[in-house]
Amino acid sequence: MTTSPTVAAIRTEGRLLAREPIALFWIIGFPSILLVLLGLIPSFREESAELGGQSLIQLYVGTLVLLSMIVAAGQAMPEVLIGYRQRRVLRRLQTTPLGPARLILAQAVVYAGAIVAAAVLCLAIGRVAFGAPLPQAPGAYLLTFLLALAAMLSVGAVVTAVAPNPAVGNVLAMAVLFSFMFTAGVWLPVQAMPDTLAQVVGYTPMGAATEALNQATLGEFPDLVHLAVTAGWTVVLSLVAVRTFRWE
Amino acid sequence: MTQTAVVVDGLRKSYGDKVAVDEVSFSVEAGEIFGILGPNGAGKTTTVEAIAGLRVGDTGRIRVHGIDPWTDRDGLTRVLGIQLQEAQLQEKITVREALELWSSFYDTPRPWQELIERVGLGEHRDRRFGKLSGGQQQRLSIALALVGAPQVAVLDELSTGLDPRARREMWDLVRELRDNGTTVLLVTHAMDEAQLLCDRIAIVKDGRVAALDTPDGLIRSATAATVTSFRVDSAIDLVALRELPGVADVRSDAGRVVVEGSEGTSLAVLDRVRDSGITPRDLRVVDGSLDTAYLDLTTEESA
Numbered sequence: 001m002t003t004s005p006t007v008a009a010i011r012t013e014g015r016l017l018a019r020e021p022i023a024l025f026w027i028i029g030f031p032s033i034l035l036v037l038l039g040l041i042p043s044f045r046e047e048s049a050e051l052g053g054q055s056l057i058q059l060y061v062g063t064l065v066l067l068s069m070i071v072a073a074g075q076a077m078p079e080v081l082i083g084y085r086q087r088r089v090l091r092r093l094q095t096t097p098l099g100p101a102r103l104i105l106a107q108a109v110v111y112a113g114a115i116v117a118a119a120v121l122c123l124a125i126g127r128v129a130f131g132a133p134l135p136q137a138p139g140a141y142l143l144t145f146l147l148a149l150a151a152m153l154s155v156g157a158v159v160t161a162v163a164p165n166p167a168v169g170n171v172l173a174m175a176v177l178f179s180f181m182f183t184a185g186v187w188l189p190v191q192a193m194p195d196t197l198a199q200v201v202g203y204t205p206m207g208a209a210t211e212a213l214n215q216a217t218l219g220e221f222p223d224l225v226h227l228a229v230t231a232g233w234t235v236v237l238s239l240v241a242v243r244t245f246r247w248e
Numbered sequence: 249m250t251q252t253a254v255v256v257d258g259l260r261k262s263y264g265d266k267v268a269v270d271e272v273s274f275s276v277e278a279g280e281i282f283g284i285l286g287p288n289g290a291g292k293t294t295t296v297e298a299i300a301g302l303r304v305g306d307t308g309r310i311r312v313h314g315i316d317p318w319t320d321r322d323g324l325t326r327v328l329g330i331q332l333q334e335a336q337l338q339e340k341i342t343v344r345e346a347l348e349l350w351s352s353f354y355d356t357p358r359p360w361q362e363l364i365e366r367v368g369l370g371e372h373r374d375r376r377f378g379k380l381s382g383g384q385q386q387r388l389s390i391a392l393a394l395v396g397a398p399q400v401a402v403l404d405e406l407s408t409g410l411d412p413r414a415r416r417e418m419w420d421l422v423r424e425l426r427d428n429g430t431t432v433l434l435v436t437h438a439m440d441e442a443q444l445l446c447d448r449i450a451i452v453k454d455g456r457v458a459a460l461d462t463p464d465g466l467i468r469s470a471t472a473a474t475v476t477s478f479r480v481d482s483a484i485d486l487v488a489l490r491e492l493p494g495v496a497d498v499r500s501d502a503g504r505v506v507v508e509g510s511e512g513t514s515l516a517v518l519d520r521v522r523d524s525g526i527t528p529r530d531l532r533v534v535d536g537s538l539d540t541a542y543l544d545l546t547t548e549e550s551a
Contacts, residue, residue: 008352012338012345019340084338092335095300096396097325097353 005098009106017110020076027072027111028118031064032125034186039130051191054214058133059189061126062213066148066184066206068118072111073152074180075173078159081107082169085160091248100247108153115149136219144216147230148209154234155180155205157241183207202226205233253278253400253431254299259308261294268294269305270455276448278399281422281432283446285439287546291455292435293333296402299433300330312400326354329398331389333405339378343369343388346377347395354396366421367391368414382409390418394425401425404435419445443538451545458545466541473536476514477506478528484521492516504530508540 003011017023035057038044044056051059081104084090090100126132135141155176163169181187184206190198191214201207208229212222254276261269269291276282284292297303299310301317301324310317317324337346347360364370367387377385386409393401403422407415422445425432436442442449443463450460459466484505490498493516495509505528507517514533521528 003352005353008349012341012349015345016338016340087336087339088332088334089337091302092332092337094302094321095325095328095330095332096350097322099322099325 006102006106009098009103010109013103013106013110014113017114023072023076024114027068027076027114028121030071031067031118032121034067035060035064035122035125036129039126045130051189054191054218055130055132056189056192057126057130058217059185059191059214061122061132062217063185063189063210064122065119065145065213066152066209067181067186068115068122069149069152070177070180070184070206072115072118073108073149073156074159074176075156077107077111077153078156078163078169078173079166081156081160082163082166085246085248086166088248094247112149112153119145133217135213135217137216137221140221141213141216144209144212144222144227144230147227147234148206148213151205151209151230151234151237152180154237154241157245158237161241161245180204180206183210185210203229205230251278252276253280253313254282254433255309255311256295256299257309259295259298259305259310261291261298261303261305267455269298272308272452272455272457274450274457274460276400276431276433278431279426279429280447281426281434281445283442283449284433284435284452285437285442285449285542286452286458287437290452290546292452293404294455295452296330296404296433296435300324300328300402326396327398328400328402329393329396330402331393331404331406333408335389336385337377337388340376342374342376343380344373346388346392350392350395356397357395358397360391360395363391363395368417383411383414386410387414387418390421398430400431400433402433402435406434406436407438407441415441439538439542449538451542453546459541463538467536467538469541473510474514474533475506475508475536475540476517476531476533477501477504478521478531479504480521480526480528482526484524484526488524489517489520492520508536 038060039057047053047055090103093100093103123134127134159169159172159176163172183201183204190201190207190210193201202211208226212226212230215222252275256275257273259269259272260267272291272295284295286292294303298305299312299317301321304318312324313327315323315327343364347364351357351360364373367390369384369387369391372380372384377388380388390403390406393403406418406422410418419441422432422434434442434446446463448460448462449466451458451466461469486498486500486505489495489507492513494513495507495517497508499506507513518528
């Protein structure tokens with residue numbers, strides 16, 4: 001019985017994530033619970049002309065899909081990887097055929113899996129409990145989802161790369177968490193923001209992703225500018241991460 | 249026919265202004281237990297990290313079974329296993345999971361079920377890394393270095409944190425590795441360990457190889473074949489003792505007067521001490537050891 005090293009690493013990191021109930025709660029449970037709580041507010045379920053005939057809760061489905069990404073890729077994963085570097089796990093793996101890069105890949109795969117689970121749960125709850133439509137343009141939705149995921153993973157990579165120790169990493173991750181929650185529309189959906197603010201937020205990775213997810217939900221192909229903003233951030237942040245990353 | 253497993257040729261590595269290793273050269277035959285001994289900061293770890301491809305030397309050249317560790321790290325990881333100082337694992341990974349994961353890295357791993365018993369972790373196989381004692385973590389780290397059945401095993405501070413019984417078990421394991429043809433590079437500052445295990449020892453001091461020989465050879469070359477030591481209640485003239493024929497060194501060490509010298513110096517020393525009206529207490533006369541040779545080579549001027 002032989003397993004490829006990468007597959008074995010993914011399996012191991014998956015098991016290890018399964019042993020972190022608190023992280024799993026924030027990644028998978030919390031967005032769905034928030035969706036349910038917001039959905040219980042009657043006014044959130046009312047369709048609004050100002051929102052183009054959508055209800056607030058419909059907009060929140062996409063935002064909360066992104067929230068899971070922000071928590072997983074922007075906070076949980078960097079903390080684990082900074083810990084691995086601090087504990088010299090990455091250095092240890094440099095002396096094996098696996099190498100540290102494939103451990104990081106395994107981490108990304110595992111967190112992506114958790115994020116997909118959270119997204120499916122949010123979409124299902126939105127549909128079943130609050131009648132929010134499933135994505136009408138599933139291909140465009142998936143494309144946007146993947147671009148947003150790549151953007152968040154690159155944000156997490158930058159946090160991991162520049163944090164000299166777990167304490168600083170924690171501070172950076174918290175800063176990412178709150179600012180990205182805002183731009184994803186957790187406090188106020190981007191579509192409900194005043195125009196000027198919405199325009200500025202639209203140039204952030206999560207702001208653009210929120211707009212694009214909403215368009216794909218309504219069955220439109222997202223504006224290219226939203227996709228380009230999300231992809232552009234990914235390219236820039238990935239370069240920064242690669243330039244500044246330290247294995248030890 | 250012997251084959252050369254590791255060649256280090258003119259290795260130099262500096263960090264900023266500090267030269268960690270300078271002109272270090274040695275070669276290790278296949279199936280040899282080769283010790284690297286030296287004070288803290290002498291450059292031992294830098295040397296083995298360069299051999300393991302974790303550091304690239306400023307100048308010099310290293311080959312491990314013909315592989316250049318600085319350019320072909322992937323090839324190197326298939327022939328060399330290393331146990332690093334202070335490297336840990338994921339907090340919640342179990343002993344068994346770590347060994348299974350590490351086994352998957354190699355084409356022909358050593359069966360981990362046997363290895364886990366060999367390092368005495370059989371009953372802890374489902375325990376998480378973070379719940380292991382320091383000595384157990386150390387033993388797991390050794391097992392992981394060996395699970396790929398490497399041709400060259402590098403063990404850095406093998407027995408740190410191990411109790412005496414576990415140390416002896418690890419020593420047996422190292423001898424067994426050698427008997428099966430594995431080359432072992434042992435970084436240590438435990439003299440007894442080096443003397444018992446190593447076929448040859450390089451003593452590293454200030455980033456250079458100060459001596460390279462068998463343990464016996466190092467002891468013979470030391471200035472002291474015998475060491476005489478005792479306590480005295482009153483002041484004693486150390487300079488007068490040093491001038492006796494055959495005496496190589498006299499020092500005061502942890503309340504004892506220690507005299508090193510050739511055979512027969514003991515009697516001359518004791519006569520001189522008694523002549524000055526002083527009675528030596530707790531007298532000990534022992535063979536010179538690797539300690540003496542090591543101190544000869546690594547200590548600055550004796551007091």
